[in-house]
Amino acid sequence: MTGRPEAPELLITARGLVKRFGDATAVDGIDVEVRPGEAFGFLGPNGAGKSSTMRMIGCVSPPSGGELRVFGLDPQTDGPAIRARLGVVPQEDTLDTELPVIDNLLIYGGYFGIPKAELRERATRLLDFVQLADRATSKVDPLSGGMKRRLTIARSLINDPELLLLDEPTTGLDPQARHVVWERLFRLRQQGVTLVLTTHYMDEAEQLCDRLVVMDKGRIAAEGSPSELIAAHSSREVVELRFAALDHGGHASALDGIGRLEVLPDRLLLYVDDGDAALVAVHGRGVTPTSVLIRRSTLEDVFLRLTGRTLVD
Amino acid sequence: MSLTRTPLTPTTWVPAPVRSYSHFAHAYTLLWRGSLSTTILVPILTLVALGFGLGSLVDAGGGFDGLSYLVFIGPGLLAAAAMTTAVEEATYPVMGAIRWQRTYFAMLATPLTAVDVLIGHLLWMLTRVLMGAVAFFIVLLGFGVVTDWQGVLVVPFAVLIGFAFAAPVTAFSATTDNNESFAYLYRFGIIPMSLFAGAFFPISQLPGWLQVVAELTPAFHGVELCRGATTGTLSWSSDYVHVAYLLSWGFVGLLLAKRAFTRRLVF
Numbered sequence: 001m002t003g004r005p006e007a008p009e010l011l012i013t014a015r016g017l018v019k020r021f022g023d024a025t026a027v028d029g030i031d032v033e034v035r036p037g038e039a040f041g042f043l044g045p046n047g048a049g050k051s052s053t054m055r056m057i058g059c060v061s062p063p064s065g066g067e068l069r070v071f072g073l074d075p076q077t078d079g080p081a082i083r084a085r086l087g088v089v090p091q092e093d094t095l096d097t098e099l100p101v102i103d104n105l106l107i108y109g110g111y112f113g114i115p116k117a118e119l120r121e122r123a124t125r126l127l128d129f130v131q132l133a134d135r136a137t138s139k140v141d142p143l144s145g146g147m148k149r150r151l152t153i154a155r156s157l158i159n160d161p162e163l164l165l166l167d168e169p170t171t172g173l174d175p176q177a178r179h180v181v182w183e184r185l186f187r188l189r190q191q192g193v194t195l196v197l198t199t200h201y202m203d204e205a206e207q208l209c210d211r212l213v214v215m216d217k218g219r220i221a222a223e224g225s226p227s228e229l230i231a232a233h234s235s236r237e238v239v240e241l242r243f244a245a246l247d248h249g250g251h252a253s254a255l256d257g258i259g260r261l262e263v264l265p266d267r268l269l270l271y272v273d274d275g276d277a278a279l280v281a282v283h284g285r286g287v288t289p290t291s292v293l294i295r296r297s298t299l300e301d302v303f304l305r306l307t308g309r310t311l312v313d
Numbered sequence: 314m315s316l317t318r319t320p321l322t323p324t325t326w327v328p329a330p331v332r333s334y335s336h337f338a339h340a341y342t343l344l345w346r347g348s349l350s351t352t353i354l355v356p357i358l359t360l361v362a363l364g365f366g367l368g369s370l371v372d373a374g375g376g377f378d379g380l381s382y383l384v385f386i387g388p389g390l391l392a393a394a395a396m397t398t399a400v401e402e403a404t405y406p407v408m409g410a411i412r413w414q415r416t417y418f419a420m421l422a423t424p425l426t427a428v429d430v431l432i433g434h435l436l437w438m439l440t441r442v443l444m445g446a447v448a449f450f451i452v453l454l455g456f457g458v459v460t461d462w463q464g465v466l467v468v469p470f471a472v473l474i475g476f477a478f479a480a481p482v483t484a485f486s487a488t489t490d491n492n493e494s495f496a497y498l499y500r501f502g503i504i505p506m507s508l509f510a511g512a513f514f515p516i517s518q519l520p521g522w523l524q525v526v527a528e529l530t531p532a533f534h535g536v537e538l539c540r541g542a543t544t545g546t547l548s549w550s551s552d553y554v555h556v557a558y559l560l561s562w563g564f565v566g567l568l569l570a571k572r573a574f575t576r577r578l579v580f
Contacts, residue, residue, distance in 0.1 A: 021580075060421050060579055080329075080424040094419035099340060107339050111332050111423035159423070 011036055011071060011163050011194055012057060018065035019052045019218075026052040028218035029066060036162075039185075039195040041205045043299075044215035045307050050198035051091060053215075054167050057196065058088050071162070084112060087161030087193075091168045093148050095140050101151060102127065102136040109158040119158070126154040130184060146177025153184060164188065166197040170204060182207050202299040214306050221306040226299050233305055234297040235259065235271035239278050241289040242267045254285050271297070329425050333433025336416065337406075338440070356449045359390055360456055363513075377515050380544065387458035388467060388539035389512030391449045395471035396532055398445045399478040400503050402438040404495045407486035410434070417578055427574045435479055435567070442475030443468065453543065461545025470542060474535035477559040480566025487573035506532040511540075531562045 012034035019027035027049040034040045042050040055061035057070055059079035068075055070082045096104050105123035114122070127133045130150035140148065149169065156164060169185070170178040185208055189195055199205055205212055206226045214222045214229070222229055230236075239259075243251060248263050255261055258281045259272035268289075272278040275294030282289070341348075360383070368382030377385045410416040420430045446468045453459050453467075485498065509519065510532035516524050527533050534555035541547040 058422060060418075062579065080426060083422065084424045086422070088422035090418065090422065092415065094415040094422075096336075096340065096416065096419075097414060099343060103339065103343070107336050108419065108423070110327075110335050110339075111420055111425050113327050113329075113332060113424070156422075 010034065013069045014066065016066035017056065017063055017068055019056060020064040025218050030220050032213065034194065034196055036194055037192055038210045039189050039208050041209035041212035042198040042215055043205045043212050043303060045200060048215040049218040050215055051167055054165055054198055058086060058165055059083055084159065085162050087156035087164040089152050089156045089166040089169055093152050095148060095151060097140045100137050100139055101132060104140060104151060105155055105158055108155045112159045122158055126157055130154040146173050146180060149173060149181055163194045163196065166195065168198055202303055206299050214303060216307040229299065229302045230297045234301040236273045236297060237275040238295055238297055238301060239270040239272060239275050240267050240293040242291045244290045251287055254287050255282060258282065329429035330432035330436065333420055333425055333430050334436045337434060337437035352445050352448050356390065356394060356452045360387060360452065383456065384458050384544065386513060387453045388543040389536050391446065391453065391467055391471060392474055392535040392539040393507040393512045394445055394449055395442050395474040396478050396507065396535065398442045399438055399475040400482050402441050403479045403482035404486050407483050408492060411487060411577060421578055427578045428571060431570055431574045435483060438479040439472050439475050443472050446471030459543045463545050463547055464543040466542040467539045470535065470538045473556065473559045476563035477531040480563045480570055484566055484569035484573045487570060487577050506530050511536040531559055534558045
């Protein structure tokens, strides 16, 4: 290391990062690197350790082990300096609900010590950016969930952060509201803001992330771009077979060897490279499903394969 | 529009705890109307009811410590109000900032630290106590209760009482998860203290063992200071004990609150 870590190659570096709460290990030795300008995702079921990781990166949770650097600085000793350059969108809104929309931005900007005149200019600009300009003077309480989320995002941008941390940014929003949020986050990415987000929505991860890690039980189960993950952990296509009679065991043994087979309560899944060829093979075995769907593999297939179908909680 | 990247604004000279303080002050400027009547009206009503109503009976029996009941009870009520305001500001608002509005967590996502958040909120609580004390002092002046120039000292004394209560109660609020515990705090702490710690009658009227208990409460020392001030009978050679006692409650509370905030907010 030489002198001041002005322009680190990596925005976030974690090596063997561990977080324990008493006897429970929430994060169990993960390695993560986030580069400037990318959109990086932590994908995983509830309780996988995503939020604990985010809180450590946000310098509000001291790591129990391993090494963590944000902007090349140590969160343990340089928390305030790091947070001055971070934007944080927490999982639960922490808005001042009894105050007007614009005051939320002004007060929050005050925490950063941004001078008043500049703060007002930035607040107006950001409300415009999240399409809340016409609600500037209304209270937060009556706003819809999507509007509150957008306000939280606007608030997190008040210090013009280099790195934006989003913990489940669209959980609980309706489809329209989610798309508005995604579109705004996409715009931020284009403007060079590095995004780090957690989600348990596959479509969100596919829409937003250049690169992601799948977390399960505090560990990283897989890492890569969405297409890399699909290539590495699933097949190109999936054939979904449904039957009138629920003799899945019998069908399953008849289909042995065509591709990786997964038996679900309502259908059989065949993971294959060529769905049409596989279907010919299925018919060749004398198996006649009542309905067939051939589709491309998605991140959801990867996710369920890596983290299992059973509920973790 | 575009979000062009502007160079990072250097933080201003405003100290971090003051930035946290501004949150509470800003919110108050928008929501102050509700508190105004309690700040001004309650002292007037209590003074009239007790000082004149009940006072006419007490004074017929010779008053307390050679004072008319109005003069006796005025500073006692001011001290009790300082205590009540401090406790009100240090209970639900603290729990709400942790559990409901989660204001503290919003602050911690910025350069502010848990200690900045704590100091800022405590300063705000003391500001509320100060506002109440100034209003109460003016009412006391209006009723002719203040008979000595030293009387103006009730204002800083009220802030001192506020500190002695706000700091430990803040620590308590940041530790408890159950808002029923506030009911116990009032029932077994605050209400008995306001009744028996010398605000309404001299503790010499209490049985001996209860006098000892009363002298251990910070409320008693606050009442003594305020009454000494309005009646001009303060004597620094002995009354510094009251100041020291209240300060020690405040500083011990501050240490406990610092520990509670760090545990609760940074985990």
